[in-house]
Amino acid sequence: MTSIRTTGLTKDFGDLRAVDNINMDLPRGGVAGFVGPNGAGKSTTIRMLLGLIKPTSGEAEVLGHSIENPSAYLHRVGGLIEAPAFYPALTGEENLRVFAALGGFARSRIAEMLDVVGLGDRGGDKYKNYSLGMKQRLGIALALLPDPDLLVLDEPTNGLDPQGIVEIRSLLMELGANGKTVFVSSHLLAEIQAACDSIVMIDHGGVVYGGLMVDLLNRNSPTIRAAAENDTDTVRLIELATNAGFTSTRVNGAIEIDAPSVWAPDLNRLAWQAGITLKELQATSADLERAFFAMTGNNKTGTE
Amino acid sequence: MRAFRSEWVKLSRRNTLLGFGGAMVGFAVLFTILAFVNAGGGNVDLDGGEAEDFVTAAMLSLPEGSVFAITSVGGFLGIIALALFASNLAGEFNKGTIRMLFVTEPNRLKLLAGKIAALISFVAVGVAATLAATVGVGALLAPGSGVETAAWWTSDGLAAIGSAYVNLTAAALVPALIAATIAVIARSSAIAISVGAAWFILGEVLLGTFWDSLAEWGPAAVMNALAVGGAGGAGAMGGAAPVIAYGTAALLAVGYGVLSLAISGTVLATRDVTS
Numbered sequence: 001m002t003s004i005r006t007t008g009l010t011k012d013f014g015d016l017r018a019v020d021n022i023n024m025d026l027p028r029g030g031v032a033g034f035v036g037p038n039g040a041g042k043s044t045t046i047r048m049l050l051g052l053i054k055p056t057s058g059e060a061e062v063l064g065h066s067i068e069n070p071s072a073y074l075h076r077v078g079g080l081i082e083a084p085a086f087y088p089a090l091t092g093e094e095n096l097r098v099f100a101a102l103g104g105f106a107r108s109r110i111a112e113m114l115d116v117v118g119l120g121d122r123g124g125d126k127y128k129n130y131s132l133g134m135k136q137r138l139g140i141a142l143a144l145l146p147d148p149d150l151l152v153l154d155e156p157t158n159g160l161d162p163q164g165i166v167e168i169r170s171l172l173m174e175l176g177a178n179g180k181t182v183f184v185s186s187h188l189l190a191e192i193q194a195a196c197d198s199i200v201m202i203d204h205g206g207v208v209y210g211g212l213m214v215d216l217l218n219r220n221s222p223t224i225r226a227a228a229e230n231d232t233d234t235v236r237l238i239e240l241a242t243n244a245g246f247t248s249t250r251v252n253g254a255i256e257i258d259a260p261s262v263w264a265p266d267l268n269r270l271a272w273q274a275g276i277t278l279k280e281l282q283a284t285s286a287d288l289e290r291a292f293f294a295m296t297g298n299n300k301t302g303t304e
Numbered sequence: 305m306r307a308f309r310s311e312w313v314k315l316s317r318r319n320t321l322l323g324f325g326g327a328m329v330g331f332a333v334l335f336t337i338l339a340f341v342n343a344g345g346g347n348v349d350l351d352g353g354e355a356e357d358f359v360t361a362a363m364l365s366l367p368e369g370s371v372f373a374i375t376s377v378g379g380f381l382g383i384i385a386l387a388l389f390a391s392n393l394a395g396e397f398n399k400g401t402i403r404m405l406f407v408t409e410p411n412r413l414k415l416l417a418g419k420i421a422a423l424i425s426f427v428a429v430g431v432a433a434t435l436a437a438t439v440g441v442g443a444l445l446a447p448g449s450g451v452e453t454a455a456w457w458t459s460d461g462l463a464a465i466g467s468a469y470v471n472l473t474a475a476a477l478v479p480a481l482i483a484a485t486i487a488v489i490a491r492s493s494a495i496a497i498s499v500g501a502a503w504f505i506l507g508e509v510l511l512g513t514f515w516d517s518l519a520e521w522g523p524a525a526v527m528n529a530l531a532v533g534g535a536g537g538a539g540a541m542g543g544a545a546p547v548i549a550y551g552t553a554a555l556l557a558v559g560y561g562v563l564s565l566a567i568s569g570t571v572l573a574t575r576d577v578t579s
Contacts, residue, residue: 013578051410052403053576070410079407085400089319102310102415103408142404 001064003028003150003181004049008058010205011044018044020205021058026183026198028149031176033192033213034185035288036202037296042185043082045202046154050079063150075103078148080156084139088128092119092138095127096145105145113141118167132159140168151175153184157191169195193217193288203296216291224264227254227280228271240270254280261285307409307418308425314392315426324388325430331380332373332434333441339364339373340445364442365452368464374438378472378531379524381434383501385427385480390487390496392423393568397491403577412573420484420565424477431473435465467533475530478523478557479504481564488568519547523560529553 004026011019019041026032036042047053049062051070065072086095096110114123117137122130130138136159143151151172157165165188172182172195186192192199199216201209209216228237234255241248241257244266248257257267261283271278284290314320343361364372374381396402409415439456446453455461479500487496508524519525529546530553548556 047403047577050403050407052406053578074407074410077407079404081403081407083400085404087314087399087401090314090317094313094317098310098313099404099408101313102306102405102418104306 001028002026002061004060004062004183006045006058006060009045009048009055009060010057011041011048011053012056017205019048019055022202022205022207024200024207024210026181026200028181029176029179030197031172031182031184031195033196033199034183034202035189035192035199035292040202041205042202043154046079046081046152046183046185049152050074050077050081052081073150075146076149078143078146078151080139080143080153082154083158084135084142086127086135086138086142089126091124091126092130092134092141093123095138096123096142099142100145103146105147109145109147113144116144116171117141118164133161133164136160137164137168140171149180151180151182151184153182155186156184157186157188165191189288189292199288201292201295208295209291213288216295217288219291223284224257224259224261224267225251225254225280225282225284226257226267226271226278229277229279233276236274236276237271240267240274240276244270305418307415308422309418311392311419311422312425315422324384324426325433327384328381328430328434329437331377331384332438335377335380336373336438336441337445339376340442340449340451343449343451361450364446364449365455367455367458367461368468369451370439370442370453370456370461371435371465371468373442374434375468375472375532378475379504379528381427381431381472382476382479382527382531383504385430385476386483386500386504387497388426389420389423389480390483390500391493392419392487393484394487394491394493394496397487398493406577413569416565416569416572420481420568423480423484427476427480428473431469431476435469435472439465471530471533474554474557475527478527478530478560481561482523485564485568485571488571521548521556523556526553526556526560530557 002025004024006022006024009019009022010017022041022045034042034046044053048055048067049060051067051074055067060067063073063076087098090098092114093110096113097107099105100107100110111120111123114120117140119134119137119141122134127135127138136156140153140156143153157168160168169191172184176182176197184192184196193213196213198211199209199213200207201216226237228234231253234250234253238248238250238255241255241259244259244263246257246259246263248255264281264283268278268281339359343359343364359372363369396405405415406412443453443456483496483500486499487493490496490499504524504527508518508522512518512522525546525548529548529550532546533550546553
């Protein structure tokens with residue numbers, strides 16, 4: 001059973017191809033990340049899944065229903081698209097009441113969801129007086145209002161303080177563990193790595209990776225970063241790595257060696273024996289940020 | 305029905321009630337006072353020129369005298385309704401709430417129908433409050449202005465109040481529905497209100513000086529004709545009497561309404577929500 005399945009999903013805005021032939025298959029349950037550089041097509045894809053824009057070509061299913069008929073599935077979906085948008089003159093509680101009435105959701109869930117996102121004592125405040133983080137929390141409360149089977153969140157941690165980020169991460173993981181499917185895009189790759197079981201990575205409108213997080217991380221081997229105290233020893237340091245069967249790359253006066261972290265003590269020993277004093281030696285484990293840059297070939301722009 | 309109830313959560317807020325409802329009642333009370341002061345012999349200099357009698361105590365003593373003032377300026381209610389509809393619909397785009405509304409209620413035509421129905425009901429309640437205020441203030445001012453109110457409470461008088469309610473509500477909805485369409489197309493409250501108000505206050509009158517037949521079918525002419533009960537009615541504040549018969553005005557109003565809703569619905573249902 002899949003929660004989201006797309007086949008050749010494509011969207012053009014005039015001459016601009018915003019989403020290019022996206023194929024993804026997201027299982028039900030768990031937390032899935034959706035990452036890509038700015039302009040990669042994440043928000044456009046999410047908008048298509050939520051019935052806000054129509055694809056130029058291709059097909060997609062959400063909870064088993066075609067996106068051509070959003071009424072068939074959106075009552076089981078909670079969505080937060082980009083920045084939360086509410087009525088400034090209404091209180092947080094009143095804002096949720098507008099949408100609860102529209103969606104036919106139980107009014108009792110309003111107070112419940114305000115509590116869940118930490119706004120239990122601020123629901124009576126006007127939305128225009130909310131901080132960015134509070135607005136974001138209200139957006140998440142709205143997404144949770146229908147008790148959705150699928151939660152689609154676009155940048156849910158925008159504007160949240162560190163404690164808020166941790167709280168929302170815990171909430172999403174809990175929802176995922178309880179059988180809900182959470183599909184979340186975020187700038188914060190470390191957050192995506194911490195919270196998500198699977199990931200869809202897109203670039204230039206197309207999917208560059210879709211699958212389990214652990215498989216993606218395993219694709220990108222860990223590295224050891226080392227720097228000699230004397231710059232002239234850098235070449236000899238590269239030779240030591242090469243002789244041990246590892247490839248290395250010079251990066252800003254240091255070298256990065258594609259080797260497991262357990263080889264770091266060996267490198268330290270070999271360098272000492274060769275009379276090289278190391279001023280830096282650091283083993284880095286595989287992480288999403290490195291995988292992201294490796295997959296997208298872009299280490300300058302960050303994510304959308 | 306859900307969209308209707310949802311919209312009323314917003315409409316029933318004090319600011320909206322006082323803002324739009326208060327404006328409708330306020331205008332009505334103001335013009336009622338002007339009418340009774342004028343009928344009582346006071347000088348009401350509306351155009352900066354020589355003071356003139358636009359209403360007499362005898363006119364206000366007729367069965368339809370209780371609603372004379374408000375039906376004569378019914379167009380003002382239309383402009384307020386126009387602002388309400390335009391700001392409500394365009395505001396959803398300005399604030400970005402339209403995307404959350406569409407995710408919550410994916411059937412966009414249902415959403416539009418519910419919103420429009422709620423706004424129409426708000427106008428209907430507003431017009432009722434306006435009439436109540438007009439008649440109430442008129443009854444209070446009548447003795448001092450030499451106006452006999454006995455005829456107001458006869459069956460003819462009550463029928464005149466009933467007709468005024470239907471006519472004013474229908475008249476107000478002509479500019480309101482057209483403004484709603486402009487709002488959906490332009491996605492801007494400022495554009496929708498300024499374009500709509502400019503047309504209904506001045507644009508059609510100016511254009512009518514070059515295009516005579518506009519007075520027979522133009523939306524502002526239809527609004528004014530409906531407000532005063534058709535071609536036989538008095539012109540607004542002593543202005544030119546409408547030339548459109550009541551039945552024709554009603555048919556044209558229905559036509560404008562249906563056309564406006566069809567355009568709004570088509571645009572809303574087919575357009576991508578990209579921002």
